[in-house]
Amino acid sequence: MEITVAEALFRCLEEEEVELIFGYPGGTILPVYDALHSTSIKHILVRHEQGAAHAADGYARVTGKVGVCMATSGPGATNLITGIANAYMDSVPMVVITGQVPTSQVGTDSFQEVDITGITIPITKHNYLVKDPQQLPVVVKKAFHIASTGRPGPVLIDLPKDVAQARIKFKYPKSVDLPGYKPTYKGHPAMVRQAARIIMESERPVIYAGGGVRISGAAPELLELSETISAPVTHTLMGLGCFPGDHPLFLGMLGLHGTRYANQAVTECDCLIAVGARFDDRVVARISGFAPGARIIHIDIDPAEIGKNVRTHLPIVGDVKTVLRALLPCLQKKDNSRWVERVMQLKEEYPLRYEHDGSLKPQFVMEKLNEYKKDTDIVVTDVGQHQMWAAQYMRFKEPRSFLSSGGLGAMGFCLPAAIGAKLGAPERTVILIVGDAGIQMTMQELGTAAEQKLTLKIFVINNSRLGMVRQLQEFYCNKRYIAVDLQFNPDFAALGRLYGMEGYTVETPDQLMSLLPEVLESPAPVIVDCKVSRDENVLPMVLSGSNINEAIS
Known part of the structure; x- marks a missing residue:
C-alpha cells in the first residue's frame, strides 16, 4: 500500500523511537503537519522556531537521544540556524526537518524560499535536499546514524512540498552503509x-x-x-x-x-x-x-x-x-x-571568594541554590555572568544535570532548552538560571511551558545590565560603557504570573533564604526575580594575552 512521503517520514521517526518533535508549521511543511494525524509522536508547538531548535537540543542533552525539530521554509528555516549552530558547537545529536518550496520552484526566489542546505553546510555534520521521494526513508536512516554516532551533531533534511505529497511504497532500511563515514571507536x-x-x-x-x-x-x-x-x-x-x-x-x-x-x-x-x-x-x-x-x-x-x-x-x-x-x-x-x-x-x-556587603550577590544566589537543590535536579543556564557564577559555585554529581550553551554562547538558550529538558526528564526538577537580558530573547516560550504544564523553577539574575559585556568594557574599554544598561525591564514576577506561574521578587539575602525551600519544593512553576548587585564582576578572570595562571581575582 502506498502512503505519502510525509506519512512515511513519521513512520521513519517511529522506527527511530522518536517520542517528541518541537516545531512550528507553515505553508511548505503543511503536508508534513497534516501527516501528524497518522502518528503517535507528540508535537510540541513552540512560539518561535529558535525555541524549537534549543528545545530539541535540551531534550537531547538530558536523554542522550536524538532531538528532532522542524519548521517551514524561508524564515522558519532561518530562525532555526542559531539553535543548529549551537548544537553543532556543543556536539549535540539533532535531526532538523525543514519544508522547502516545490522542486519546480527551487532556485527561482519564490515566496519563502531560501537555500537552507547551502546556508547550514558549515554548522551541520551533513544535510540533505530530498528530490527523489523514494529516497526519503534512506535519507532519514542516514541522518539519524550520522547525528548520533562518532562526534554527535545536527543533520538537516530539507523536504520540498511536492516531494512530501508524493506517494511511495514504504520500506525502512535496517542499516545504512556510508563508505566515507567510519568513526573510530577503539584507540590504537x-x-x-x-x-x-x-x-x-x-x-x-x-x-x-x-x-x-x-x-x-x-x-x-x-x-x-x-x-x-x-x-x-x-x-x-x-x-x-x-x-x-x-x-x-x-x-x-x-x-x-x-x-x-x-x-x-x-x-x-x-x-x-x-x-x-x-x-x-x-x-x-x-x-x-x-x-x-x-x-x-x-x-x-x-x-x-x-x-x-x-x-x-x-x-x-x-x-x-x-x-x-x-x-x-x-x-x-x-x-x-x-x-x-x-x-x-x-x-x-586560592579559594573562590566575593565581598559580603549585605546586598544580594549573584554568587550568594548560586551558593544557596547549590545548597538546596537535589543531586537529581537539572540546572540550565543562559549565557553571561550568571553562567560563569553557576559553573564556579554549583556542584554536580550527575553527567546530564548541567546544561549550557558552550561553544556558541547563545543568549536565549536557557528557557527553550529547559523546556526540552523537562519534557525529556519529567520526573526531575529543572532549575533555570538566566539573566534579565537573556530571558527577554526567548521569553515567548513561557507560553510553551504554560501550555505543556511544565513546573519550571526560573531564577532571573537581574542586574538591569548586559553584565558580561559591561565587565569586558570595564577591562578593555577603559570603563567606556556603551549599550549595556537595560533602562527598562518588565516586572518578571508579574510576567510569570501572567503565564500562570508563581512570581516573586527578592532583593536581600534573607528574602532569598526564606523563599528558596518553598520555591524548590512547590508543585507549581515559579519565577523568582533576583535583584542583584549591578557592578559585580566574574572573577577570577584571565586577561587577553595572559597565561591561565595569571588570572586576576
Missing part, C-alpha cells in the same frame, strides 16, 4: 599502552575532562582513572557533572573564568590527560604558556580536534569510554600524595 592499542607508560612515569598528573565524557557515558571510567593514579580533575563548561563536584580531587572549571587552583595545577602538572575536550580559547588563553612542562595525552573521537590548538605529545583517536576501558587495565595503583598535597594547598591558597 600501542598508543594506549604508551599513554599508560607516560601516566605511570608522571609525578604531577592532571585530568582535563570535557563534554565528550558526558556524550560517551564515561563518567564511571573517569572517576576510576582519577582515583587509580591520584590525579585531580579539572573540566570544561561542557564537562560539568562528569566528575563528582564533592570529590577531594575535583578542581572545578579551568580557563578564562576557571578557579585559580585549577589553572595553577594545569600550569604545574607534568602530564595532562585531556579526555573528550578540545582545548578551545576559553580554556587555553595563551598557547605558549599553557601546561608548559606537561606531556599532553589527548583522547578524542574527532581526529580533527587533536593537535588543532595545542601540541599533543600522544594522540589517541577513539570513543572516550572505549579508550578509558582499554587504558585502565594497563595502569597500576599510583600514590601521588605529594602532588595531591600541593593541589590541596592551592585550593586553600
Whole structure:
C-alpha cells in the first residue's frame, strides 16, 4: 500500500523511537503537519522556531537521544540556524526537518524560499535536499546514524512540498552503509599502552575532562582513572557533572573564568590527560604558556580536534569510554600524595571568594541554590555572568544535570532548552538560571511551558545590565560603557504570573533564604526575580594575552 512521503517520514521517526518533535508549521511543511494525524509522536508547538531548535537540543542533552525539530521554509528555516549552530558547537545529536518550496520552484526566489542546505553546510555534520521521494526513508536512516554516532551533531533534511505529497511504497532500511563515514571507536592499542607508560612515569598528573565524557557515558571510567593514579580533575563548561563536584580531587572549571587552583595545577602538572575536550580559547588563553612542562595525552573521537590548538605529545583517536576501558587495565595503583598535597594547598591558597556587603550577590544566589537543590535536579543556564557564577559555585554529581550553551554562547538558550529538558526528564526538577537580558530573547516560550504544564523553577539574575559585556568594557574599554544598561525591564514576577506561574521578587539575602525551600519544593512553576548587585564582576578572570595562571581575582 502506498502512503505519502510525509506519512512515511513519521513512520521513519517511529522506527527511530522518536517520542517528541518541537516545531512550528507553515505553508511548505503543511503536508508534513497534516501527516501528524497518522502518528503517535507528540508535537510540541513552540512560539518561535529558535525555541524549537534549543528545545530539541535540551531534550537531547538530558536523554542522550536524538532531538528532532522542524519548521517551514524561508524564515522558519532561518530562525532555526542559531539553535543548529549551537548544537553543532556543543556536539549535540539533532535531526532538523525543514519544508522547502516545490522542486519546480527551487532556485527561482519564490515566496519563502531560501537555500537552507547551502546556508547550514558549515554548522551541520551533513544535510540533505530530498528530490527523489523514494529516497526519503534512506535519507532519514542516514541522518539519524550520522547525528548520533562518532562526534554527535545536527543533520538537516530539507523536504520540498511536492516531494512530501508524493506517494511511495514504504520500506525502512535496517542499516545504512556510508563508505566515507567510519568513526573510530577503539584507540590504537600501542598508543594506549604508551599513554599508560607516560601516566605511570608522571609525578604531577592532571585530568582535563570535557563534554565528550558526558556524550560517551564515561563518567564511571573517569572517576576510576582519577582515583587509580591520584590525579585531580579539572573540566570544561561542557564537562560539568562528569566528575563528582564533592570529590577531594575535583578542581572545578579551568580557563578564562576557571578557579585559580585549577589553572595553577594545569600550569604545574607534568602530564595532562585531556579526555573528550578540545582545548578551545576559553580554556587555553595563551598557547605558549599553557601546561608548559606537561606531556599532553589527548583522547578524542574527532581526529580533527587533536593537535588543532595545542601540541599533543600522544594522540589517541577513539570513543572516550572505549579508550578509558582499554587504558585502565594497563595502569597500576599510583600514590601521588605529594602532588595531591600541593593541589590541596592551592585550593586553600586560592579559594573562590566575593565581598559580603549585605546586598544580594549573584554568587550568594548560586551558593544557596547549590545548597538546596537535589543531586537529581537539572540546572540550565543562559549565557553571561550568571553562567560563569553557576559553573564556579554549583556542584554536580550527575553527567546530564548541567546544561549550557558552550561553544556558541547563545543568549536565549536557557528557557527553550529547559523546556526540552523537562519534557525529556519529567520526573526531575529543572532549575533555570538566566539573566534579565537573556530571558527577554526567548521569553515567548513561557507560553510553551504554560501550555505543556511544565513546573519550571526560573531564577532571573537581574542586574538591569548586559553584565558580561559591561565587565569586558570595564577591562578593555577603559570603563567606556556603551549599550549595556537595560533602562527598562518588565516586572518578571508579574510576567510569570501572567503565564500562570508563581512570581516573586527578592532583593536581600534573607528574602532569598526564606523563599528558596518553598520555591524548590512547590508543585507549581515559579519565577523568582533576583535583584542583584549591578557592578559585580566574574572573577577570577584571565586577561587577553595572559597565561591561565595569571588570572586576576
